[in-house]
Amino acid sequence: MTVHKFLRKSAVSAAIAIGLGLSPAMADNIVFWVNSPLASGPDAPIYAEIKAFEKETGHTVEVQPVAHMEMERNLFVALSGGAGPDVMALDIAWVAGLADAGLIADLSEKSKPFAAEYQAGPLASGRFDQRQYAMPLYTNNVALFVNDRMLKEAGIDKAPANWDEFHKAAVAMTNKDKDTYGLTFGGSRMGAFQLYSFIWENGGDIIDETGKVRVGEPGAVDAVDFLAKLYTENHAMPESVLTAGSWDEVNAPFIQERAGMLISGDWALSALEKGNPKLEFSVHPLPTGKQAATVIGGYNLAINANSSVQDASWQLARWLTGPRSVELMHKYNRLSATVAATTPEAIAALPEKQRPFMQQADAGKARPVVAAWSQIHNEIIANVWDSVLRGKPAKDAMAEAATAIQGLLGQ
Missing domain, CATH: 3.40.190.10 (Periplasmic binding protein-like II)
Structure with a gap:
């Protein structure tokens, strides 16, 4: 590749990254704990999405599937000991406890420019004490x-x-x-x-x-x-x-x-x-x-408060929960938490028995x-x-x- 083509490709990648709320940075390795149904095998859609993220940003992601029934306990133990993943998938009911314990990062400033892209209920589920600690991955x-x-x-x-x-x-x-x-x-x-x-x-x-x-x-x-x-x-x-x-x-x-x-x-x-x-x-x-x-229920993405790769972790969280989540969640027969997923066209693309859930999305409320x-x-x-x-x-x-x-x- 010539220097001119390399610089042009880099500029395009940077523009795409900025549009997604990302910022070009040195490559980092991100450890990602995800609920196991999303990473059930090597052909699970999450892996193709991670590869796209790695290609676009230069970062690498180590995906570690964790069973739902083990995730909350394992997170509290690992994070409390100063270890654990950089990015983690959370049942929305766990956000407040982890935030109150100071174990997950405050994403308020990073998320503010993109708040309008998410459905109100799912976005609120990641909020604690008027601060945003998690971004909605999918909703139900x-x-x-x-x-x-x-x-x-x-x-x-x-x-x-x-x-x-x-x-x-x-x-x-x-x-x-x-x-x-x-x-x-x-x-x-x-x-x-x-x-x-x-x-x-x-x-x-x-x-x-x-x-x-x-x-x-x-x-x-x-x-x-x-x-x-x-x-x-x-x-x-x-x-x-x-x-x-x-x-x-x-x-x-x-x-x-x-x-x-x-x-x-x-x-x-x-x-x-x-x-x-x-x-x-x-x-x-x-x-x-x-x-x-x-x-409402569903899963959010949060970032370890002690992660050494905070910027790269935010890039991954934004990548997976942003505009691309509509197509990604559709592959799992799950519902994206973005406003884009509530358009008539997006709802019409869902299987018939899934449509009523998204049709009433505006009425969704998060538990306290x-x-x-x-x-x-x-x-x-x-x-x-x-x-x-x-x-x-x-x-x-x-x-x-x-x-x-x-x-x-x-x-």
């Missing part, structure tokens, strides 16, 4: 899965679009003699995750943006009461709701065609189709209460980003849901939860 939310045959046999010609229709459909598909139910739902922490959307749809909140604990207020109480009574009074949920502690257990009655509706995310699609290839079901936005809302969230969810809200299912008045259970959360937060 929960929608309504409906057994089309059961709905039709119940005399209903369209999926429920609001709470009243949702309640009527759940009752109509319940038949004690046939051992069928209107809705399958989770117990403990699984059920807690499913009910958050309904709390927000009812105008309620858990912990608002100012840090005020609001689970004891009518909006939250009434939403929990509405859902619990589908089991305690209408008997429209199977008894498995008391013990269902995994998505497999929540999905089972729907797969077996014993429950006509399921509230879950796009991760359920492959499980349902594998569990019952003949199952005729459709997916719809969540039935709306006082307002539309859906709890507080350092103690895992404990609040797994112990306090989970226990509330269990106790209400077993007959405790929702008002009393939520009042106790508010007191417990306030105590945990030192309020």
Whole structure:
């Protein structure tokens, strides 16, 4: 290559890099911990994307897949000891704890010029104490899965679009003699995750943006009461709701065609189709209460606060979460967290059963980003849901939860 061609190629690469929020730099090696489903084999799309990044920037990336169930614990141990990866994939529920511990880098200034490119809910999931600590890699939310045959046999010609229709459909598909139910739902922490959307749809909140604990207020109480009574009074949920502690257990009655509706995310699609290839079901936005809302999940990318390659790490995080993420996540049948993924054209390119999730993306809300969230969810809200299912008045259970959360937060 002539010097002229080399300089011209370098200038083009630099221009592309700057447009992505990157800056030309000396080559660095970046250690990247990624959730293992994204790096399931040598042909996984993430590896081709990494190669493109390496070619464009000159950096090298060492990809290390880590199982979801091991990632959070391994990160806390490694980072607390001054080790760990440079860039890491985080379940959005882990961001606050790692940020509060000072283990991940503050990306506020680096991310500010690009904030408008991301959906509001997923971007907020990477924020702690008004600072941005992680960028959204992909997002998901929960929608309504409906057994089309059961709905039709119940005399209903369209999926429920609001709470009243949702309640009527759940009752109509319940038949004690046939051992069928209107809705399958989770117990403990699984059920807690499913009910958050309904709390927000009812105008309620858990912990608002100012840090005020609001689970004891009518909006939250009434939403929990509405859902619990589908089991305690209408008997429209199977008894498995008391013990269902995994998505497999929540999905089972729907797969077996014993429950006509399921509230879950796009991760359920492959499980349902594998569990019952003949199952005729459709997916719809969540039935709306006082307002539309859906709890978001997904993974973010963060940077080790002690990384010696901060600039290169930011370049990788931006590369994977920026405009290229639409195509990258499409290869995984996952949803990009960028605004570009919400255009009519981008939604139309998705598989039919994935479209409702992106159609309701604007209504997506992140769970409270507080350092103690895992404990609040797994112990306090989970226990509330269990106790209400077993007959405790929702008002009393939520009042106790508010007191417990306030105590945990030192309020």
